[in-house]
Amino acid sequence: MPKPTLICIVGPTAIGKTTLSIAIANALETEIISADSRQFYKEMSIGTAVPSSEELAAVPHHFIQDRSIFDTYSVGDFERDALRKLEALFSRHEYVVMVGGSGLYVDAVLKGLDHFPKVDPGIREALNEKLDAEGIETLQQELQEADPTHYERVDVQNPHRLIRALEIYRATGKPYSSFLKSATTQRSFNTVLIGLTADREIVYERINKRVDIMIEQGLIEEARTLHQHLDLNALQTVGYRELFAYFDGTLSKDEAISEIKKNTRRFAKRQGTWFRKNPDIQWFDHSTAVATILEFIKTKSAQ
């Protein structure tokens, strides 16, 4: 029996991934797994541009708004859940489509992460407090002593990276670097990676337009209901934080909206940086006919 195929669609935000994924899933009579780190949350819809109810009705979707902003969820959880889901789906489908703009989440499913133990959230809290109270130097110092190998490699200016390495060390007593196996994980499925792209100006235009539409659809009202939860990780999200700043009086409404556009543009740029370095991606212009892409998928998966 041949290996099943995971068709993975990536690309910058607002390029049209959702539409393409539905067309392809439809043509192949299969289902869609979302690899979007913000569309998991049921409390957010407008700002995360989740598929519309018509789109969701057209093709079964997974990992769309299936948990709450109050849950803690990370790439590791997603890798595990997605693989389990894929196994189930591949028992009835030859193809499954995965779409998403979250590079790390996509890579977790495709290439796998090394296994790290669960860390008590209190440890991270303590590290964050240490950062606030004593500054980043103290974290750098601690890591230099605990894990000189990783200290050499990590971006020591980046508190997130420092804290991750230290929380593993504090939780296990073993250096973060000792968990890195960097062995390429074998998957039980083949992968066809499709990147959607367009000239920068076009992407930016689409982003600007989409933000205006989100505002028309009631993003401000949606954000207002979530304002009280602004500290939650799920709400460290473009489109919400800027509006929280507006509610708090730091920004005017118009400023908040143009900040959302700017931050979304920057996000798209970072997505580009991430995906560009993956040589396995076959890029298509966003105007490419679905039939052309389907043909590519068929040829590629037959190899």
Place this chain on the structure above:
RNA sequence: GGCGUCUUGGCCGAGUGGCUAGGCAGGGCUCUGCAAAAGCUCGUACAGCGGUUCGAAUCCGCUAGACGCCU
């Protein structure tokens, strides 16, 4: 037509003879459980031409453009 003021990188903006402000926008990049996060990094521009000077964005002249006032 006359007189005066102004002209700095995509934008804003400091700088009044030597030591290449700064901000924003934009670009490039990093990345193994906070990832729509977090972090790193990149700009020798002074309207044009000529002159003074060892040396000019800074001084002088002409030209062009903008603005203002006068006739």
